Amino acid sequence: MEPFTLYILGCGSAKPSNGHLPSCQVLSLREKQFMIDCGEGAQMQLNKTRLGITRLGHIFITHSHGDHCFGLPGLISTLGLLGRTAELHVHAPADLQPFLDCILQHFCQEMDYEVIFHAVDTKKHQLVYEDRGVEVWSLPLAHRVPCCGYLFKEKPLLPHIRPEMIECYGVPKSQINNIKAGMDWVTEEGEVIPNSRLVRPADAPRSYAYCSDTRYLPRLAEWVKGVNLLYHEATFDEEHVIRAQQTCHSTARQAAQTALDAEAKKLVVGHYSGRIKDENALLAEAQEVFPETVLGREGLSLSIV
Amino acid sequence: MEPFTLYILGCGSAKPSNGHLPSCQVLSLREKQFMIDCGEGAQMQLNKTRLGITRLGHIFITHSHGDHCFGLPGLISTLGLLGRTAELHVHAPADLQPFLDCILQHFCQEMDYEVIFHAVDTKKHQLVYEDRGVEVWSLPLAHRVPCCGYLFKEKPLLPHIRPEMIECYGVPKSQINNIKAGMDWVTEEGEVIPNSRLVRPADAPRSYAYCSDTRYLPRLAEWVKGVNLLYHEATFDEEHVIRAQQTCHSTARQAAQTALDAEAKKLVVGHYSGRIKDENALLAEAQEVFPETVLGREGLSLSIV
Secondary structure, three states, X not given: OOOEEEEEEEOEOOOOOOOOOOOEEEEXXXXXXXXXXXXXXXXXXXXXXXXXXXXXXEEEOOEOOHHHOOOHHHHHHXXXXXXXXXXXXXXXXXXXXXXXXXXXXXXXXXXXXXXXXXXXXXXXXXXXXXXXXXXXXXXXXXXXXXXXXXXXXXXXXXXXXXXXXXXXXXXXXXXXXXXXXOOOEEOOOOOEEOHHHXXXXXXOOOEXXXXXXXXXXXXXXXXXXXXXEEEEEOOEOHHHHHHHHHOOOOEHHHHHHHHXXXXXXXXXXXXXXXXXXXXXXXXXXXXXXXXXXXXXXXXXXXXXX | OOOEEEEEEEOEOOOOOOOOOOOEEEEEEOOXXXXXXXXXXXXXXXXXXXXXXXXXXXXXXXXXXXXXXXXXXXXXXXXXXXXXXXXXXXXXXXXXXXXXXXXXXXHOOXXXXXXXXXXXXXXXXXXXXXXXXXXEEEEEOOOOOOOEEEEEEEOOOOOEEOHHHHHHOXXXXXXXXXXXXXXXXXXXOOOEEXXXXXXXOOOOOOEEEEEOOOOOOOOHHHHOOOOOEEEEEOOEOHHHHHHHHHOOOOXXXXXXXXXXXXXXXXXXXXXXOOOOOOHHHHHHHHHHHOOOEEEOOOOOEEEOO
């Protein structure tokens, strides 16, 4: 399987606290990188991962709160200084555009590359991007400003060739792609070998969902059903459930409930409030509902399997 | 003497490299803090110093390049989240205002405090701010965009009371401030005790100059004559002197020459290019001309004496 990896660059909330940085992640799949949110310090954090920046083509922003987008000015400028020529696509709610325009107008006039803005309708669950390998779907969230999460779904994969059968029937290498695409094989003697004997079934396509910031939203589980890895904000613990509701955030238990209802394989939580003194208590709270939970932290990478 | 301390929060150049962060400093004097430049990550760095933020009232920005101002959105927003009510003053070249306006309009509508912009004329060496304790003067620099450094000059200090003389002549405590202000003392017997017998001379006022970014500018030395501490950019070494000139930056040797000509007491260099692999070589280059040079680094604090 192609590596499909999540890198957490920042998983704090708005106020810098407990050593966390504001929201930013990079998802790496098939030689491509997708950034999700871009809080202040994103470029420094990206630098630390040694992922490089040439494969970064698309940035998905959830909403126009500073802790999710204040890393854009620095990142965009630095890419210009490094001589980038490839287009950079920013997908975000429409109200981010004036900020982006301001940066481009006042700081980026001499850049050799173009930044292209794509407004995402935060009220609709729809396809917002696709390429050969992946589809990205918006996930309407409930926050204080227009906000959506993103679901990354690997496209159906090709089946695996069975080398012993290929050898047995003398199938030439030139035909391998056709066999993978489903073709039967006809031997020189005219015997038809059904495709199913030549291949093993494809791996199931994998998926990753990023849900931040949002109050607890039961319907979310349907949209991310069976997701391999779910990132869900857990700004508060159950003790602060009222405050969570008031500020349109979730508790760790609520994040876990969504993971459980979605039948996710794994949950990673983040966006911790500065009020949370003991993140392990937050973890315990989530694991009571959904044992396959891990705490997000800066520098953590997770293989999506 | 009142503590007068410089805290270096970032001393790298535009591209994040060698572990440095973009330009940002805090100068602390008499219960007040002044921030100078505000590169990305400023609020996180400030958090690490444990200086607190309530005493921060004025930010001085040298020029509108991202590595000197992209920390403003995050810092200004966070101060709002923390419930600040006191005005925050931003002094900067006029071309920074659209960026600041954009941030305030799109991210700071709900803040309880006001951000007040003061345009600084970067072509004039003039007083841009003063309070009871300090004057701040602009220092016209030569960079690719309008740019000025800042000179912080402590105001003349009061003389020291000589406790033994006060006791000898029975001067009441209520008169101490008058004596400090220069008044003579008349004893009950009518004898006039000249002020000079009651006090020791005041300490010499101290000063700090911040000069970044600029090509080598010989006239700068006159404006910062006798400065206690000079921060001067040293983006390059002498090997890259042509590149320094082309990009309107300085070499370590040029920074040291300015310190020497200014008869500065101490020089601290920074704004290192990513091309500089060995900062100690940069230090050695500067020390050949001006031995009292130190390398700036994140987390360094220097007492200004």
